[in-house]
């Protein structure tokens with residue numbers, strides 16, 4: 499495939515704030531690239547550097563073999579090859595829809611007015627808005643405005659379209675009409691780079707996904723690689739939308755009410771049902787009963803304290819709708835699964851009843867006790 503855009507060691511600072519550290523990637527003709535990642539990681543800045551709405555601090559951007567950061571580059575010609583669709587449509591509010599579509603071709607490309615109008619009609623047909631040619635933007639819904647913005651972008655015959663969260667300002671009922679148009683363009687072979695939070699859409703239309711984090715393209719792969727087999731921890735946490743609550747238990751005199759308050763607050767924030775909250779609190783309490791088993795309390799407490807206490811972590815994956823409770827403790831402590839066999843077993847009976855799986859695994863010099871909460 500031909501490299502249309504080659505980005506090498508691109509960096510961007512705003513005063514002291516380093517937003518892009520070292521971005522390297524190649525976009526080929528016909529590719530549909532989705533750019534995902536937490537907010538504030540520089541996705542918009544990256545797109546804006548590509549079409550020089552921002553001036554990069556360092557690195558190279560080569561488009562069709564030409565370095566667009568070189569003083570000799572024809573910046574306007576470069577920009578015309580790259581259409582951009584923004585979150586907030588950016589239509590000309592005082593112009594009709596048709597005039598929005600013809601002003602660029604007529605003024606910037608020297609196209610004859612009637613040809614621009616003919617093309618404008620075709621484009622409005624394509625985005626399903628042929629009837630709106632003489633309307634003004636204020637008469638359109640958000641979804642319709644964004645479809646016009648896409649048509650306007652196409653009226654300039656771009657070689658690539660950059661989308662910056664094209665659906666995030668829309669009422670949820672209008673998201674799919676806009677995604678439908680973008681998907682149609684993908685099927686026609688349009689080269690596109692799309693910053694989006696619509697994960698199912700990204701999975702469906704993209705040839706490649708760039709996961710941005712820490713100022714770099716942190717992981718890059720096919721939709722299957724990124725969504726189903728992410729290699730790196732941060733990618734996995736982002737993809738599975740894992741929310742996490744941690745609490746440190748130093749020794750047997752831990753603050754029981756303080757801990758329950760932290761857990762309850764976390765659960766409420768993520769709208770867990772009151773049954774789920776009760777289950778989690780009970781699972782945590784019963785597990786701690788096992789850790790601080792009364793038969794050997796002083797000895798166990800000393801080992802736990804010496805080993806740095808117990809780390810409690812509750813992970814909630816929005817995607818899997820799964821809640822997993824982890825306790826991590828020094829592996830000098832005998833396994834609590836074994837302890838529970840020798841004691842009266844009540845705690846373990848309660849735990850088994852509330853979980854779909856319970857296991858222990860070794861992580862370095864620690865042992866991790868893992869419970870999946872029953873749905």
Ligand code: ADP
Pocket residue numbers: 512515517536537538539540541542543544
């Ligand atoms: P994203 O699109 O991934 O949410 P942005 O590219 O919008 O991230 O922003 C990345 C960081 O750069 C943020 O911390 C933001 O506040 C900062 N930033 C973006 N544009 C500017 C600017 N023009 N001046 C100063 N800081 C900026």
Ligand code: MG
Pocket residue numbers: 541542543663
């Ligand atoms: Mg952004």
